[in-house]
Amino acid sequence: MIAYVLKTYPRFSQTFILAEILEMEAAGREIIVISLEKPNDGRFHEDLARVRAEVRYLPERASGHPWRYFSSHGRALLRSPLRYLSALGRALRWLPTSWKGFLRAPLIAEQASEAGCTRLHAHFASLPAISTLFAARLMGVPFTFTAHARDIYHRSRSPRMIANLLRETERTITISDYNRRRLEALGGSLAAPVTRIYSHVDTRRFVPGAAPAREPPIILAIGRLVEKKGFVHLIDACALLARRGIDFHCRIIGKGPLLGELRQRIEQQDIADRVSLEGPRSRPHLQRLLPLARALAAPCVIGADGDRDGLPTVILEAMACAVPVVSTPVTGIPEAVIDEATGLLVPQADPGALAAALWRLLVDEELCRRLGRAARARAVELFDTHHNVRHFASLLDDCPCPTPGCAPVLEESQAL
Template sequence: MRKIAYLSNCFASISHTFMRREIAELRKLGVDISFYGIRPDIEKDIADDAVEDIFNRTFYLYFKKKEKILGWILDMIWSNVYFIFSSPIKYFSGFFSALLNEEKNIKDHLKLVYHFFVSARHAKRMKKQRIEHIHAHFINVSGTIAMYCSDLLGIPYSITAHSAGEADKKEMIGLRRKIKNSKFMVVISDYLKAYLIKSVYPCRDKTYIVRCGLDTSSYQPSKGHKYLFDKNAVRLLAVGRFVEKKGFEYLVRAAKLLKDSDISFRIDFLGGGPLLKKCRRISEKFGVSDVISFKGSKSPKEVKEYYENADIVIVPSVTAATGEMEGIPVVIMEALLMGVPVISTK
């Protein structure tokens, strides 16, 4: 049985349901998967047994709160010393590759060198587990750590990219080398494949499209679902993280247009994120806080219940100021399988 290390910022986040579904299917196929995260992240109020299991089995690059930072620093130093003596050629080859990285901005340049040093902590554990392949979800720091672990261990790595437009984000560094040195790339759409080839690196021959999928048996229209106009107030639903590319700010603003048109409606927002407070303030400023409810993060089971009671799911995705945009929002597929109409931006 082949041993694979799955590497991501975190696995327990409610927004990473798609990743956990992928892992579950691979396990059914008999793949032996070990979990490597960057920072511990779990929303205890929505965690279920499957999430808790993955969270507890994940080895994190950075220390958990209960660990002392001195122990983490010593472990990181020891991991580098270990590879200096056990694999000096691989270690110094990777080190000089990191030192001579492509970034011209001094801060970004040094960040990549730093990532090389801290990646030794993951690589040492991977060697102990006899990992044969590393797969990173997201092309950000997860992809960077996967690349450096690959350098230290001499094993291949691959990356799944999820969003187009990421090349211009300030935290996206070392992209060309990450893609160039990977054994293969996975993307979720033809558009994203074309974007990477055109904007980052010519990787057509080793980039594969694996579309986001759902277990259709888990998403069935409710027999008791009441459809649009069966009652006075139209029930609108928006699901996702409060980040710029989701466009939730514009839906809040649009609520004022509906209210001014004397349309009876309510909007439920499910999710958390950095722009949640801003959207709350906008709802109060525009006088629509009485028809908008911010419900916070919900478990997959709870989200299904909201689908069952919604008339329309709204997906107001936009291109962020950084150029980042959605891939293919899974919420669209979930809603349609539940028999709920979707209104989305193009």
């Protein structure tokens, strides 16, 4: 039994976790999900009904249920004083970033132990991984985690804490070679192995359609309406295309805090007849919509706060549908989108270059077909859900049990 520890489950934007759990179950793994928080999205994917895993939630807020958290620490101390004191020592040395995770750890350990879990896995090198590390040490079972993007690069993240996670885990998984190099630099020679397992797409469900829509051709953009998606630059690029008299319709799918700003930008550019903000859509809807697009625009940027995309799932979904992608050489994206081979890459935050690349796809159907065929082949070869998750499952099976207290505790100066 494997416990997946997540900050919030389910989340509408984290389709990759849902797909991974489903494929792990298909591979015969028993899973329980332990969520630190209850969801408040209000929308859930239809595939959620296929998940067999039990979901357990911690008390909603530690401040609201202090007795449950503190009593769990007392029980953990009585069960195994050595393990508890060893974990406590680390938590004290790693303050201030460790305390929230350590506070939650005994409750996670109790939930996982009750379910008969023999290993713990977390997604994101932030509160979920920190909590899971301490819980695994209290239980004496293997701990692994998957690092994505924001959890590595956002300016609020502590390089020291990430380095300690890398040294304490039995194995780190990450979604691109770009991330792997960064994590190996943070962890140094004492870190556990960092394995790149690419983000994935179900290439049996995301498949090419008969033909994209012709009148007008569709430029599709999908993602949360946040800075790192670069949608403001897409709107400016669409304004340039409109001024050139190019026929197209840009459909932006998603929700987020920049909705008002993007709507205002569309009005300022006077292109409301060319660009629409359409809100979030379900996976089945996207499976039908993607093959109709002439191109997927993913103009990702590195945000002012350091946040960035890792390897957006929507890029892989478009590739699987043989839809050419226009994106930027940010983080792991060039590992999927090879310029002029499986898609087109332009400099980030450059509406002119983005418009030029989109124009090429709007006027050259043969280029679209060539890039789309190559993109589909690359998606099947490197990013297939079935293959990548089975590889991930085999790595978890090979993880050794930890030796309590074996990893060194880092001082701040050692990790930077």
